[in-house]
Amino acid sequence: MRFQFILDEIVIGLRRNLAMAISVVLVTVVSLFLVGLGFLAQRQVDTMKDYWYDRVQVTIFLCGDVSIAASCADGKATDAQKEQIEANLKSPQLQGYVKEVFFESKEQAFEHFKEQSKDSALSENVTASQMPESYRIDLKNPEQYKVVADYFKNTQGVESVQSQNQVLDRLFALLNQLKLGSWLLAVITLLCSVLLVATTIRLTAFTRRRETGIMRLVGASNFFIQLPFILESMIAAAVGATLASVALVAVTKFQIQGRLAKQLTFTNYVDVGDALTVVPWLFIIGLGIAGVSAFLALQRYLKV
Template sequence: MRFQFIVDEILIGLRRNIAMAISVVLVTVVSLFLVGLGFLAQRQVDTMKDYWYDRVQVSIFLCGDGSTAAGCADGKATEAQKEQIQADLAAPQLAAYVDKVYFETQDEAFKHFKEQFKDSALSENVTVDQMPESYRVDLKNPEQYQVVAELFTDKPGVETVESQNEVLDRLFALLNQLKLGAWMLAAVTLICSVLLVATTIRLTAFTRRRETGIMRLVGASNFFIQLPFILESMIAAAVGAGLASVALVGVTKFQIQDRLAQSLTFTNYVGVGDALMVVPWLFVIGLGIAGVSAFLALQRYLKV
């Protein structure tokens, strides 16, 4: 009997305040969708880091004819200098940092240059003699590239030491700023959702103050009186979370995987599986915000 009464009260409340319920659903959809994008942005940054840092190398370019760097005072790198660099790379103090070392000759460097710039006129004006020899160092932890870079900078026979991490660090700093912006926007919309739910519940309670007054007179508890209002807001939030989840999975599938990943293939992207892992959190956040907001609003404004 009590269960049927609560169901009837919920249906009456939703029917009387259909416009407000729709507003709660729409605000919940937008806020939770942005929260979902925030989660995916975090996952995308982590995915890109795993993809790119696994491919990062420290490149130790050796002195060539005409090099003017501090380590090239004696001209082109000698065999003794090359052997010393090779020995330093194999030294025990670098064992915790260096994974593999490759020596790239001028011919190999020229071949790679021609492949990389095959559609550019630049490749027609470069000769083998102009390409530097280099050591390509794979790191066990790419984020510790500075240890190797600092050790070989200005070393005799070394013209320059370069690492892609320097570019990647700036890229990921920008991505982290964008991710922070997404989280801030999501937080603002969640606050709007909380305020709208609280306002909706207060208005609903005011329009049904006569019914709640009668319930109090016949001995109904505060929780029993408040339960229909709380469930109304949670139902609207659940609908909003469901729609936000569909939108998030759809964007991931059709926009990220089917379009972006097919046109820009230079990295890995988040997939539908990542979006599905976010879905339960959207329901938890949506239902939690709706339930708590409604409860607190009724504690203060439901006067019977």
């Protein structure tokens, strides 16, 4: 009996305030979709880090015949200097950082250069003798590249030390800024959602103040009076969370995996599985905000 009464009250409330309910749904869709994008952005940054940090290397370029660095004042790197560099790479100070070392000769460097520049006219004007010898170092923890890079700076026989991490750090800094921007926008829209839910509930309570007054007089508890209003807002939030989840999964499948991943193949991307792990959070956040907002708004406006 009570359940049927509450259900009837919910239907009446949604019918009377259909426009406001639709507004709550739409704002909830936008805000939760942005929240979902924030979660996916975080996951994308982690995915790219896992992909790229496993592939980056620190490269020690040795002095050549025409090197002008101060550490190359004695000319081309000697065999003794190479042996010293190799000994340093195996030393206890670097043992915890270096995973594997590869020596790249001039000929090997030239082959790699031709491979990478096969469509460029520049490859026709470069010879193997112009390419630098180098040591390419795989790291146990790629994020600690500075330790190895700094160790060989200004070392005799070493022209320069380069790491792809330097480029990746700037890339991930940009991605983190974009991620924070999406989170900020999501927080703003969630705040709008909270205000809209509270306003909707207040208007609904005002238009039904006669019914709630009668319920109070016949001894209905505060919770029983408040429950239909809270459930109305939570139903609207649940519809919004459902639409936001569908939109998030669709964007992930058709835009990220269907288009972006096929056009830009230089890294891995989030997939539908990642989007589905975000969906429960959208419902938790949406229902939580709607329920709490409605409850707080009713504390004042149901007093008779």
